[in-house]
Amino acid sequence: MSVLIVDDNERMRETIREVVQHLHPDVHQCTDGASAVALYDRVHPDWVLMDIAMDGVSGVEATRRIRASHPNARVVIVTHHDSAAYRRAAHEAGAFAFVPKSDLTKLLDVIELPSKETV
Numbered sequence: 638m639s640v641l642i643v644d645d646n647e648r649m650r651e652t653i654r655e656v657v658q659h660l661h662p663d664v665h666q667c668t669d670g671a672s673a674v675a676l677y678d679r680v681h682p683d684w685v686l687m688d689i690a691m692d693g694v695s696g697v698e699a700t701r702r703i704r705a706s707h708p709n710a711r712v713v714i715v716t717h718h719d720s721a722a723y724r725r726a727a728h729e730a731g732a733f734a735f736v737p738k739s740d741l742t743k744l745l746d747v748i749e750l751p752s753k754e755t756v
Contacts, residue, residue: 638660638661638662638663638683639661639665639680639682639683639684640657640661640663640664640665640682640683640684640685640686641665641666641667641673641676641677641680641682641684641685641686642654642657642665642666642667642686643666643667643668643669643673643685643686643688643696643699644666644668644687644691645668645669645688645691649688649738650668652741653686653715653744654666656741656742656745657684657686657745657748660745660749661683661684661748663682665680665682668691669691669693669694669699670687670691670693670694670696670698670699670702671694671699673685673687673694673699673703674699674702674703674706677703677707677710681707683711684711684713685703685710685711686713686715686744687700687712687715687732688714689714689716689718689723689727690717690718696714696716696727697714697723697726697730698730700712700714700727700730700731700732701731704730704731711733712730712731712732712733713732713733713734713735713736713744713747713748714727714732714735714736715736715737715738715741716736717737717738717739719737719739723735733747
């Protein structure tokens with residue numbers, strides 16, 4: 638099992654990696670949405686843990702692009718921006734779930750139970 642962590646903050650990428658590494662030891666990382674789309678095409682991870690607000694291609698747009706090319710991709714939006722508008726945008730882009738960075742332990746619930754959407 639593999640995970641792609643997409644966040645422009647190195648410390649946050651490492652924190653997320655520490656949370657999920659025991660479940661999915663094959664962890665890839667990148668810093669923006671454009672890189673996430675390209676890396677997804679190469680490694681086809683089981684999960685993408687995507688920040689929403691990044692320079693260039695946003696997490697919502699990257700999610701939309703990944704899901705357009707790979708309809709079964711499981712993208713979880715992981716963000717500080719927890720609002721109805723962001724949740725709606727994530728859902729419309731095809732995100733599997735939406736997890737606030739304030740409670741990263743919820744990531745474990747999502748990626749351990751891949752059978753239901755939680756956006």
